[in-house]
Amino acid sequence: MSSGRAAVRFGAVLLMVGGVGVVSASTSYAGGTATITKQPWGTTAGGVAVDRYTLTNNGMRVKILTYGGILQSIEVPDRHGHRANVALGFNNLADYETKSPYFGCIIGRYGNRIAKGTFTLDGVTYHLPINNDPNSLHGGTVGFDKHVWAATPMRTRDGVALKLQFTSPDGDQGYPGELKTTVTYTLTRNHDILMDYVATTSKPTVVNLTNHNYWNLSGEGAGTIDNTKLQLNASRYTPVDATLIPTGAIDPVAGTPMDFRHATAIGARNRDSFGQLVIGRGYDHNWVLDRRDPTFRKLELAAKATDPASGRQLTIYTTEPGIQFYAGNFLDATLVGTSGHMYRQGDGFALETQHYPDSPNHANFPSTVLRPGQTYRTTTIYHLGVARHA
Template identity: 40%
Template sequence: MSSHLAFNRIIQQDFGQLTSGEFASLYTLTNANGMQVKITNYGAIIVSIFTPDKTQRLTDIVLGYDNVADYEADNYYLGAVIGRYAGRIHQGKISINGQQHQLTLNAPDSQLHGGKQGLNKQLWRAKTSENADTACLTLSYTSPDGEQGFPGTVNFTVNYHLNDNNELIVEYLAKTDQPTLVNLTQHSYFNLAGHNSGNVHSHQVAINADYFLPMNERAYPTGEIAQVDHTPHDFRQLKALAQDIDADNKQIAIGKGYDNYWLLNDNAISVQAFAAQVVEPNSGRRMTIYTDQPSMVLYTANYIDGSHIGKNNYCYQRRAALCLEPQRANNKEKGVTLDNTLLTPTQPFASTTRYVFDLIES
């Protein structure tokens, strides 16, 4: 399809009813090459991404569900925007300017990914726009003071842009009326061979990072900043996940695969600079991530257990996908501290991540 032909860059349709009685919508963004991204305003969730393989066959490359009811029941955070705080907060206890706050707990000893009713479980307001080469979906949600225990009323906006260069650009904005914590990320589960293609062991991954954060037995960063050199966590060159994903290594054992933070190198922290890349050799698909965030989680879906039926009645199994989650929770200057994620009324949060989809040269 050439760009001068008229076509609908954005189509809205019903995506089902929530237990609240509200209805969610599904928005399909299409570019001139036929690439499609489907997003629901429930949880600002990416439901599908259809990209071509080396034979130009379009395939859906993210895990997900066929209706909003399944997303409401989902506990894997498939495709969701995660917040207010992506990651674990020990005992749900935070201190801001000397004042203590108790967050709601949704894990045995922590608040995980913003709590039981985090941003991924909210219905966002939606607005669409398009121009000559881009479709844009703008999703907004106002999180009230005290939601899940967090102080401050925060206005969140996520812009999804799909352009004719096969780029999906995600912009995050947050404004607060009092000091609070915000750490946002996108939690899509990618399988570049197709969402129903088994495990991702053959995927090759590169991360532009010399350092990563070891975790303790309870999956909290220890505070140590470790070099990736001579460890299974060295992804400075493209490497098949299968090479080290079951290595005899304490960090691999704790995560049951990969599940750590990498601290991006200075030359990676820019929407113009390479942060991470994934290649699936059989299909020829390649995804390159550019971000202005200082850290990245690589998670290899180690806890998916076959109990969830996804799109097209496919049963997702362990390591059926990988997540690459840019975020600002940790950096090389301050290491691991909640102070990295402080949001104040005078300093709104703004961040951009680009996902570029293309093919390797055969």
């Protein structure tokens, strides 16, 4: 597939499901009322004011920072109706600026790793910051997670939304082209968090946007995720080298601890001696989703995670070809979260919908090239519910 064709076909679809309405603080629908409110949430070290928006519906509440587009809190009910925050994070801006391992943020320009911070496009070699030695990670030293985004509250026919916008200048973190990006979070009455990503560029470039929320369905600060049951709609994955860069191979999961085609407790095999798990200190890999639509236009099931104790269930749908499952292997009790509890190894997991890591350096991977005149579009849905049988 040519790079231009792949870029045009990055995504889908149904931006702002239900239709965008005028800017409003609330919207009513059959069965309840959704609201969106705003409050000041401090000032960055550079003197930029940050706001926190709170989106609510019938039983669910989501808090989003304009700093990094961070999902700071996601409160959802368990099987008994008791609500808890299931997103790891901090209760202050300073920790997000200085300590955060990408809690809840928008990742860009390029989610995941690029080998040795180098890629070549149209015969020109570009050099990116090395912030995950020896590679470049999540857009570089000052990625999209470290900027304050312009925010616009909106309403839809069945919920409320927050549109975030940021323009990355040509050459930012070594990437070519001025990239204009819009990320819209929509909270629906069905307990969906829709994430719609749109970007355009002034020069040929590479783009791979995602969100890096850390989940604990038992509740933030509740301890290990080992008992959480995970199912991935993927029969293949991309193995990595010693620096967590894909080797270029696409291997089957069958017969390995990478097989999550059936719901399996995260902790059941996370400490196995399987070579890939040794490299990553546990799970930190990209799975190749079993998509029926190869054009990446349609939303399809990517993952399902269930907490047996609370019954809370997270189901992810996406237009993307891959998903990175990270089991919180590098949390080391040095971070104190929103509720005042320390985060230890395996206290949260991330499921990042994405194109594959290091795609610009692998011709056999789906392309992440975006050219002037084309529009990057992807959509991911996080559905929060309660499992009938956990």
